[in-house]
Amino acid sequence: MEAGGCRYQFRIALLGDAAVGKTSLLRCYMRGAPGIPEPELELESAPTVGVEFYTRTVQLQAGPRVKLQLWDTAGQERFRCITRSFYRNVVGVLLVFDVTNRKSFEHILDWHQEVMATQGPDKAIFLLIGHKSDLQSARCVSTQEAEELAASLGIGFMETSAKSNCNVDLAFDTLANTIQQALWQGAIKLEEDWGGVRLIQNTQISRLPSRMQHPGPCRC
Numbered sequence: 274m275e276a277g278g279c280r281y282q283f284r285i286a287l288l289g290d291a292a293v294g295k296t297s298l299l300r301c302y303m304r305g306a307p308g309i310p311e312p313e314l315e316l317e318s319a320p321t322v323g324v325e326f327y328t329r330t331v332q333l334q335a336g337p338r339v340k341l342q343l344w345d346t347a348g349q350e351r352f353r354c355i356t357r358s359f360y361r362n363v364v365g366v367l368l369v370f371d372v373t374n375r376k377s378f379e380h381i382l383d384w385h386q387e388v389m390a391t392q393g394p395d396k397a398i399f400l401l402i403g404h405k406s407d408l409q410s411a412r413c414v415s416t417q418e419a420e421e422l423a424a425s426l427g428i429g430f431m432e433t434s435a436k437s438n439c440n441v442d443l444a445f446d447t448l449a450n451t452i453q454q455a456l457w458q459g460a461i462k463l464e465e466d467w468g469g470v471r472l473i474q475n476t477q478i479s480r481l482p483s484r485m486q487h488p489g490p491c492r493c
């Protein structure tokens with residue numbers, strides 16, 4: 274997959290209703306990035322305005338290192354026209370719902386449909402995320418029904434918690450590895466006018482040292 278010492282950038286977006294925990298999930302993932310100082314576990318975050326992005330370089334299972342450009346989008350309806358404009362140029366999407374918020378689960382189909390309508394089928398790789406899995410007593414979406422929804426869409430499913438740091442690295446690693454496999458198999462192709470996957474030079478890669486991402490044991 275690597276050509277002449279060049280590597281890839283994958284652009285990934287987190288989509289889902291307001292307050293499902295997208296920013297917290299992403300910040301939790303970024304806390305684990307090598308070279309990033311570890312602040313106190315801070316879960317309080319203001320609602321996202323428009324789109325914010327972060328980058329992290331990871332070593333994928335099959336060998337290549339890739340730069341992940343991670344876009345945190347606002348879930349609030351009033352920012353939808355801004356966030357929509359980013360859908361076309363993503364290769365990976367974490368579709369996030371809150372396991373304690375039934376409506377956020379019911380809206381997953383809409384989020385999925387919006388991206389498909391913008392991109393066309395088979396362009397982006399999706400992973401369904403049932404977030405806030407630490408809140409077991411308040412849960413109102415079962416693991417089984419989320420698995421069934423994911424299966425009906427032909428996508429993967431995982432439960433995460435930023436609060437207990439459960440499956441956070443695993444979710445991002447799984448998505449990145451699936452994208453890489455799709456690229457390898459030709460299911461996803463590099464295109465000049467598409468920002469989802471980009472070939473980048475070594476010198477442009479994040480200066481952060483990278484490491485193999487071994488997901489730790491789930492502490493849910």
Ligand SMILES: Nc1nc2c(ncn2[C@@H]2O[C@H](COP(=O)(O)OP(=O)(O)OP(=O)(O)O)[C@@H](O)[C@H]2O)c(=O)[nH]1
Nearest residue numbers: 291292293294295296297316320321348434435436
């Ligand atoms: N218990 C629990 N609470 C969480 C978790 N992740 C986020 N939260 C809380 O959920 C609320 C919303 O989190 P955000 O990360 O701001 O949600 P968001 O999806 O980015 O919201 P928007 O930016 O408005 O789209 C905050 O009060 C967080 O503290 C989690 O894993 N467990």
